[in-house]
Amino acid sequence: MRPMKFSRWSTLLAMAAITLLPASAQVDLTGVWNPQYLEDQPERIPGPELIDFGGIPINDFARKWALSWAPDRLGLQEHQCQVHTAAYIYRGPLQLRIWEERDPQTQNIVALRQYTSTYEQNRTIWMDGRSHPPEWAPHTWMGFSTGKWDGNILTVHTTHIKQGWHRRNGIPSSDKIDLIDHFILHGDQLTHISVVTDPVYLAEPLIKSEDYVKGTNPNGNWLWPCEYVNELPGSDRTKVPSYLPGTNPFLDEFRTKYNLPLDAVLGGPETMYPEYMEKIKAARK
Amino acid sequence: MTKTWKTLPLATALAASAAFLAFGPAPKAFGQQKGKQAKAAAPQIGVQKVQGNVYMIWTPTGNVAVSVGDWGAFVVDTPAEGLSDAVIAEIRKLSDKPIRYVVNTSIDHTATNAAISRAGAPVTGGNLGAVAFENGATIVSHENVLYRMSNVPEGQKVPNADALPTTTFNEGQKEIFFNEEPVLIMFQPEAHTDGDSVVFFRRSDVIAAGDVFDMTSFPKIDIAKGGNVQGVLKALNLILDICVPRHEQEGGTYVIPGRGRLTDEHDVLEYRDMVTIIRDRIQDGIKKGQTLAQIKAAKPTYEYDARWGSTTGAWTTDMFIEAVYKSLGGK
Numbered sequence: 001m002r003p004m005k006f007s008r009w010s011t012l013l014a015m016a017a018i019t020l021l022p023a024s025a026q027v028d029l030t031g032v033w034n035p036q037y038l039e040d041q042p043e044r045i046p047g048p049e050l051i052d053f054g055g056i057p058i059n060d061f062a063r064k065w066a067l068s069w070a071p072d073r074l075g076l077q078e079h080q081c082q083v084h085t086a087a088y089i090y091r092g093p094l095q096l097r098i099w100e101e102r103d104p105q106t107q108n109i110v111a112l113r114q115y116t117s118t119y120e121q122n123r124t125i126w127m128d129g130r131s132h133p134p135e136w137a138p139h140t141w142m143g144f145s146t147g148k149w150d151g152n153i154l155t156v157h158t159t160h161i162k163q164g165w166h167r168r169n170g171i172p173s174s175d176k177i178d179l180i181d182h183f184i185l186h187g188d189q190l191t192h193i194s195v196v197t198d199p200v201y202l203a204e205p206l207i208k209s210e211d212y213v214k215g216t217n218p219n220g221n222w223l224w225p226c227e228y229v230n231e232l233p234g235s236d237r238t239k240v241p242s243y244l245p246g247t248n249p250f251l252d253e254f255r256t257k258y259n260l261p262l263d264a265v266l267g268g269p270e271t272m273y274p275e276y277m278e279k280i281k282a283a284r285k
Numbered sequence: 286m287t288k289t290w291k292t293l294p295l296a297t298a299l300a301a302s303a304a305f306l307a308f309g310p311a312p313k314a315f316g317q318q319k320g321k322q323a324k325a326a327a328p329q330i331g332v333q334k335v336q337g338n339v340y341m342i343w344t345p346t347g348n349v350a351v352s353v354g355d356w357g358a359f360v361v362d363t364p365a366e367g368l369s370d371a372v373i374a375e376i377r378k379l380s381d382k383p384i385r386y387v388v389n390t391s392i393d394h395t396a397t398n399a400a401i402s403r404a405g406a407p408v409t410g411g412n413l414g415a416v417a418f419e420n421g422a423t424i425v426s427h428e429n430v431l432y433r434m435s436n437v438p439e440g441q442k443v444p445n446a447d448a449l450p451t452t453t454f455n456e457g458q459k460e461i462f463f464n465e466e467p468v469l470i471m472f473q474p475e476a477h478t479d480g481d482s483v484v485f486f487r488r489s490d491v492i493a494a495g496d497v498f499d500m501t502s503f504p505k506i507d508i509a510k511g512g513n514v515q516g517v518l519k520a521l522n523l524i525l526d527i528c529v530p531r532h533e534q535e536g537g538t539y540v541i542p543g544r545g546r547l548t549d550e551h552d553v554l555e556y557r558d559m560v561t562i563i564r565d566r567i568q569d570g571i572k573k574g575q576t577l578a579q580i581k582a583a584k585p586t587y588e589y590d591a592r593w594g595s596t597t598g599a600w601t602t603d604m605f606i607e608a609v610y611k612s613l614g615g616k
Contacts (some may be wrong), residue, residue, distance in 0.1 A: 065588035068562065078525055078554045081534040119533050134331050136343035138547040141535055162535075163555050174592055175552070200591045226533055238522045240561040244569055245583070 027152050029112065029183055033096040033190050033212035040208075044091045048169040050250040053267030054260075056166055062201035063266055067248050069170030072241035081226035083119035085164035086142045087179045087196045090210050094118040097218065112147060112154070120224045125156050132159050139163075139175050156181040166196070166206060171267070174200035188214040204269045259284055330364075330371050332379075333547050337489025338464045341541045342375050344368050347394060350493035350541045352486055353380035354464030356408075360387045360401055360422070361484045361493040362394035362543075369397035373404045386463065388470055389426040389450060390495025390543070391481045392433050392510065398424055398448040407451075425459060426450040427472050429480030433510060473497060473520040477504060477543075479511025483520055485527060492524055492540045498556060500545025503563075503586065503593050505600045506608035514564050514612040521557040525550060559589050567609045577610050 037044055053066060073079055084092060094116045101111040114123040123142040132144055143161035147154055158179040166173045173196070182193040190212040197205050230237055243249070255265040261283040263271075270276055331343040335350075342349040342364075349372055350361035358380050364372050376384065384405025389395045405422030431450045437443050452459075459470040466488030473481040477496040484493040496505055497520040506512040524540060528550035531537035540548045566585040575583070586594060586602055594602035 061588045061591050063588075068588070073558070078528075078534065078550060081530065082551065083533045083535075121533070134333075134343075136331050136333055136341070136546045138333075138539070138549060139552070141533070162551055176592070224533070228534075238518065238561070240558045240565075242558075242562045242565065244566060 027149070027154070027185050029098045029154060029185060029190065030100055031098060032215035032218045033098065034215040035090075035094060035096070036211045036213060038211055040091070043167065045093065048167050049254045049257075050169055051248065051252075052169060052254045052265055053167065053171055054264050054271045056171055056267045057202050057204040057206055057269040057272055058166065058171055058267045059201060059203040062166070062171055063268070064245070065172045065201070066170035067251070068242045068245065069172075070241035070243055071170075075231070076240070077228045077230050077237055080228040082164075083121060083141050084168075085161050085173060085177075086121075086123060086145070086158055086181075087161060087173060087177055087194060088164060088166070088168070089116055089118065089121060089141075090192050090194065091208070092116075092118045095215065095222075096212060117222050118224065119226075125154075132157075143179065145181075150182075152185065154181075154183040156183070166198070166201065172201050174198055176200050190214075204272075330368065330375065332375050335489070335491050335539050335541065335547060337486065337491060338466065339486050339489045339491040339539075339541075340379055341547050342372055343546075344372070347544050348493075348541050350484065350486075350491070351376055351379060352464050352466075352468070352489065353382070355382070356464050357382040357385040358405065359461075359463050359468065360384055360405075361541075362390055362495065363387060363397040363401045365396050369400035372397075373401065376404075384422045386461065387422050387424045388482065388484055388493075389424065389430050390484060390493060391478050392430045393478070393496055393505075393507075394543070395426075395430065395434060395444070395448060398450075399445050402447065420451075421447065423452050424448075424450045425452045425454075425461075425470060427480040427482055428453040428455040429478070429511070433478075433480065471523070473523070474516055475511055475513040476516035476520045477512050478507045481516070481520065483524060490529075490538045492527060492538065494520075494524060494540050494542050494553075496543035497521060498524065498540065498542045498548075498553060500542045500548060500552070500556075502544070502595060502600055503589070503602065503605040504560060506605065506612060508608050508611050512608065512612075514560065514609045518557065518560055518564065521553060521560065524553050525557060528553065559593070563589070563606075564609055564613070567606065567615075568613050571610070571613055571615050577607060577615060580610060580615075581606055 050071070053063065097115045099113050100109050101113060102108065103110050109127045111127055112125040114125070121142055123145060125145040125147040127147050130146065132146065137160060139160045139162045141162055143158040145156050145158040147156040158181070161175065161177050161179065163175040164173045165171055177196055177198045180195040184191040191209060192212065193207065193209045195205050195207050196202065255262055260280060264280050329344070333341045333343060335341050338352040338354050340351045340353065342351060344364045346365040347362060349364055352359040358376050360376070363369065384401065385408050387398060387402050389398065402421035402424050407420060407423045431453050434444050434449055454472065456472060458472060461468045466486055469485040469487060471483045471485065473483055481495055481497055483495060483497065497517050499505065504517045506514055506517060528538040528540065530550050534551045536549055538550060540553055542548055563585050567580055570580040570583060581603060585606060590602055596602065
């Protein structure tokens with residue numbers, strides 16, 4: 001084998017290789033992250049009120065779905081352990097732990113792993129360029145994710161997510177959603193932005209953001225084992241609670257409490273833009 | 286000598302590295318990647334390992350479940366005409382042992398019974414072995430599948446004799462121990478048709494649901510062949526009773542639907558909820574004395590149409606509403 005020759009050019013190229021490394025490759029998202037509730041706190045902590053669909057770009061199919069949804073449905077045995085999807089779970093009270101999985105030979109990042117304490121969800125973001133599964137593959141709460149660096153931003157594409165909710169008061173998300181996440185590091189702060197496209201239930205993409213601060217106590221990752229059981233003796237488990245069209249008893253509760261027009265609480269693309277505030281003000285006069 | 290990365294001169298390798306790091310691969314938005322995927326020809330069939338002994342062979346017109354092991358292959362449902370060779374080729378990749386059983390979950394999954402069965406042989410041996418190989422794998426179904434295949438309405442294609450089920454049962458469930466696990470073939474009366482079965486691979490923990498569960502559309506309820514929405518719901522509730530999720534309503538028991546992607550309990554649950562809610566709405570309309578036209582005008586499936594409905598093809602939303610209406614005694 002010919003011995004390696006280190007010329008002046010090769011040295012220069014080696015230096016170029018190092019200096020031209022994108023800064024993103026040096027971004028380290030690993031560690032424990034605790035959420036701040038600077039955005040949408042009422043929805044995220046106490047939880048959304050019934051028939052408050054405002055600010056979500058739902059279409060009419062989603063609206064009708066949500067109006068027929070009875071909260072009792074979550075009491076059905078098989079719904080009791082249902083958890084948030086990857087498109088929603090970052091809104092919850094959780095501790096987020098991120099770590100890397102590296103190829104032992106090359107030390108390249110194969111995957112970024114995430115554990116969210118709420119509902120014990122593990123999410124893998126593949127960084128090795130693999131393809132997404134075929135259409136016949138099963139869907140999961142966290143879906144199948146692949147990531148890439150856009151500058152210092154980690155951008156993640158996720159498919160194969162289960163049917164869930166865009167808001168946990170009955171607004172459905174379909175099993176056809178497509179999720180793009182951006183994770184942006186600012187010192188000891190992490191901003192997460194998600195863009196959800198749902199060809200079944202959204203008229204426009206749903207964009208949300210959350211902020212996290214680096215945690216010093218990694219022991220906040222609590223466990224959440226869930227085993228469902230029928231808690232109402234004699235009940236018929238095959239009955240599915242729902243409201244027949246036009247009979248939702250909570251239709252006016254939230255809007256009356258906050259003096260809002262009905263259109264505002266029924267959501268839709270228009271209700272997520274700041275200009276809509278003027279319409280609400282006008283309707284209140 | 287072939288040049289590999291290891292044998293390239295260092296300078297060349299570094300130059301390549303520098304160029305890659307400086308310019309990187311051409312940036313591709315995810316949307317662009319999706320567009321590129323969309324242009325590719327749709328695959329005709331696909332194979333998905335489920336768990337245990339069981340695989341799912343996906344085809345655009347219906348799924349085939351296959352258990353493979355030391356005893357051979359156990360096939361649930363046969364694909365549409367034109368796909369049997371491809372399915373047999375995939376089974377051959379999974380196992381070089383004979384196909385021993387073919388189960389039909391309903392008459393709608395019998396199209397290539399003869400071809401799939403002929404590719405195998407029944408469980409037998411000795412002097413009967415050679416003869417048996419000519420007979421093909423045992424075809425199992427509920428008795429009503431055989432009845433309907435043997436009594437085809439005038440003008441419709443009569444199946445060849447070697448496509449007919451060779452072993453039938455008429456109530457409860459048929460039990461077969463195969464590939465070191467119990468396989469339960471459970472009759473579901475008056476469901477998608479009057480001859481439906483749900484197949485449960487008990488040790489692998491996989492259910493082949495047949496057409497009571499279709500991830501591509503509202504359930505097809507064939508009233509003319511004895512189907513009824515109440516039977517479909519009973520079958521879906523049975524599947525829910527069998528399923529045990531592994532963790533947080535995910536995984537555990539897997540369910541292969543008649544059509545569409547592989548699923549677990551949560552997918553069946555949402556589907557059961559949908560069919561129940563639509564059934565309840567149509568029932569309410571009937572109680573109020575509404576006609577079929579009035580019920581259709583009220584759009585009882587409205588919020589589910591974008592995911593499950595169709596205005597064209599062999600099974601439209603209108604046909605589904607009408608089948609539910611008739612199931613519930615609507616005139």
